[in-house]
Amino acid sequence: xxxxxxxPSWVICKSGTSxxxxxxxxxxxxxxxxxxxxxxxxxxxxxxxxxxxSKATYEQGVEKDKFLINHASLxxxxxxxxxxxxxxxxxxxxxxxxxxxxETQYFGPGTRLLVL
Amino acid sequence: GQNIDQPTEMTATEGAIVQINCTYQTSGFNGLFWxxxxxxxxxxxxxxxxxxxxxxxxxxxxxxxxxxxxxYLLLKELQMKDSASYLCAPSSDSWGKLQFGAGTQVVVxx
Numbered sequence: 473x474x475x476x477x478x479x480p481s482w483v484i485c486k487s488g489t490s491x492x493x494x495x496x497x498x499x500x501x502x503x504x505x506x507x508x509x510x511x512x513x514x515x516x517x518x519x520x521x522x523x524x525x526s527k528a529t530y531e532q533g534v535e536k537d538k539f540l541i542n543h544a545s546l547x548x549x550x551x552x553x554x555x556x557x558x559x560x561x562x563x564x565x566x567x568x569x570x571x572x573x574x575e576t577q578y579f580g581p582g583t584r585l586l587v588l
Numbered sequence: 589g590q591n592i593d594q595p596t597e598m599t600a601t602e603g604a605i606v607q608i609n610c611t612y613q614t615s616g617f618n619g620l621f622w623x624x625x626x627x628x629x630x631x632x633x634x635x636x637x638x639x640x641x642x643x644x645x646x647x648x649x650x651x652x653x654x655x656x657x658x659x660y661l662l663l664k665e666l667q668m669k670d671s672a673s674y675l676c677a678p679s680s681d682s683w684g685k686l687q688f689g690a691g692t693q694v695v696v697x698x
Contacts, residue, residue, distance in 0.1 A: 504683050504684060506684075506685070506686070508688075514690070515675065515688045515689060515690045515691050516631070516675070516688045517688075518685065518686065518687065518688075521683055521685055523683075565630050565631075567686075569683075569684045575618070575619055575636060575638070575679065575684060576621070576633050576636055577621075577633075577684060577686060578633065579623075579630040579631050579632070579633075580630060581629070581630050582629070582630045
């Protein structure tokens with residue numbers, strides 16, 4: 473149980489385009505989902521906390537207009553990187569926390585974004 | 589503010605035991621997680637401590653001292669597949685927001 477999927481797993485795009493990444497909890501409901509970014513050989517950096525039905529809470533230094541987060545249902549959150557630039561190339565990982573009882577966050581497999 | 593400190597790298601041989609220490613300072617505390625991350629993959633959950641003491645789960649054990657802001661992950665009977673980065677992550681609020689340390693790269697040698 474507690475499986476989280478992400479789609480796509482890989483994306484290559486041209487500079488200036490927008491990219492949408494989906495995060496789904498497959499066998500549980502998640503009121504709260506989190507979006508992280510990880511650059512090579514660095515730790516995970518929390519970008520934002522996404523709560524179903526409300527606006528996301530962004531960490532300091534993360535531009536909310538550039539990284540649009542939507543958490544429309546208890547099993548789906550999306551991250552849209554708008555007007556992507558090469559410096560946005562990174563490994564984006566989501567996690568989901570079950571709505572009932574458990575404290576543990578379960579991570580998706582991640583999405584590698586390469587902006588040319 | 590948040591501050592998480594763990595060693596950068598540890599090397600051990602197959603079958604040995606390794607202890608990864610983590611000290612943390614957070615503005616709030618709602619438990620501490622340990623995750624394993626293989627290169628190029630997402631983290632996988634290993635353990636969660638919210639009360640002081642030792643939690644044992646197979647070859648992996650985790651210890652927490654809240655008053656000292658200290659935790660360790662103990663890996664026993666090391667296997668080659670245990671070569672990975674181990675991430676210490678205190679949870680700082682009721683939503684479960686995690687702050688990750690830089691990770692400890694464990695290298696298991698034959």
